[in-house]
Amino acid sequence: MSTSPALANSRPRTAALSICRLIGSDPKQNGWMGISPSIRPIFPPHAPKVPDIMTQLAVDSRVVARLTGTLPEGGFEEGTPIWACDAPGLLDPADAPETRLDAVPLGEKLAFLMEDVITRAEAARFIDLTESLGYRDAAPGIQTPPGMRRNKTVHWIAPEAAMAELHRRMKSLLPATLEGRALSPRLSQRINMYRYDIGDEFNLHTDGDWPGFGLSTDGTGMAQWRGTHSMLTMLLYLNGSEDGIIGGETVLYDKGEAGATITPHTGRALFFRHGQNRASVLHAGARLGAGTSKYVARINVMYDLQSVAAGQFEAPRCL
Template sequence: MDMSLPQTYSGYVIATQPGSLPMGGTVPDTPIYALRRLPAGLLASAAAMEPAVRRDIDIGGQLAFVIGNILSAEACRALIGIGEHFGFRDEAPGISTPPGMRMNQALHWMADAELLELIHQTVAPLLPQTLHGKALWPRLSQRINLYKYRKGDVFNRHTDGDWPGYGFSTDQVGIEEWLGGRSQLSMLLYLNGPEDGVQGGATRLYGDSGVITDVIPKAGSALFFQHGFRPGSVVHAGTQVGGDTPKYVARINVLYDRA
């Protein structure tokens, strides 16, 4: 599968932050990237052929569900290509994890607003419209964490932190934090899966009642669960990838009102 981008689709470093390494330590000035323009035809071909559907997951009463048919296989391949174009790195900007927890490669990318709007329009009707008394925010954060799991890579048991929303500055040369929204749900958008040659790499959910459920990645589908350091947040892990085909996943933050 050709994951390269045409040379006309150039990227740039929009910001830098200290990046944490899988086994500890930091790398200063780890880049966060942006594209000058999306690949031709990406938006036109991004919608899945079938309607989006939600499937709730029983993990002892905690909130977790899968929405299928969010993006087309072509769009998922294009997002993998964007990640490979910029280049995955051991260090993850702005992320702090204990040594040995995040054993994969990362890339942080400021995604185009039109692409995020297409995804949001698809999933929003199937999302909780309020959580903890806060209304669903009308946009998804444009800062996406792309992860690449090679053979032997894992993301050991953890709880995701919550984040503010981020968008482009008015002049498109910087990042602005949105003051009105804060994330409450992780959206793990799978970009490939077993049908593409991935072996292993399920997302394992640990429920409050001792329930353990594995979610198998499928390109174009996404796993949603509550995050943040509060009761009800879902402990989970990315299980080991066993074959030579890397697993790719994009974490997108679903925002709710702060006030």
């Protein structure tokens, strides 16, 4: 799956006609394709202003895995990093907003929204922290055909405490069971963050389903969990139209037609079914037209592999 430099530079804007899948496994090892990833400056001029509180966020960042990364216009980058960091103040339980559930009518398909999952200050911390890790072209461990994902990305293992607080805020609003499987007590800590600069987009696809990931006991490596597997995509918007974003909506499809258009707002989260099954929701991230860069976190909501009917609950364990 190689792409000539001429095609790589032309960046055609037409939406992909075929249904593409974001596979939840490592891309095929295909070697270095000679396209060097452009790594952005730490704070691009159009990034939202971050409040002073950001400077108080103690961050000790380290690489916990290196995987083959897929480049937006085709080709691969070997050794694309997955990061971890200690950021104790990322989410503040004392400052938790009142999270609310909102319906998204999408025919037979399951999709819903939550408002005020995180505060503006917390969203700014996510942006600041991930900008300090560095957004890049290559996405580690996911496979996208050329021209489908046109944005910058950083993948990281978020702190356990932050993910536990996020889960606590949403738990009562998430489906307790899905297709006979019980909601797992924690979210995967592996977050794919995306930054869309003007002109960037994510063409039509369905998301892959994933095992959960956290850190090894000594904190130096990424560890895969057993007993749990994702069933829902959560897209957490870290900024939005109130920051001047024009375009960049997430469009959900039902029976091949656009069924719902979700405008990014800070602290809003969109949920929908994913994986290789008929319930999976086809969707796209619309082209960012103007304004400031859009930031979104792709998070996996986990359900136990054991069925509810079995009457047993197995907590996730590290492999």
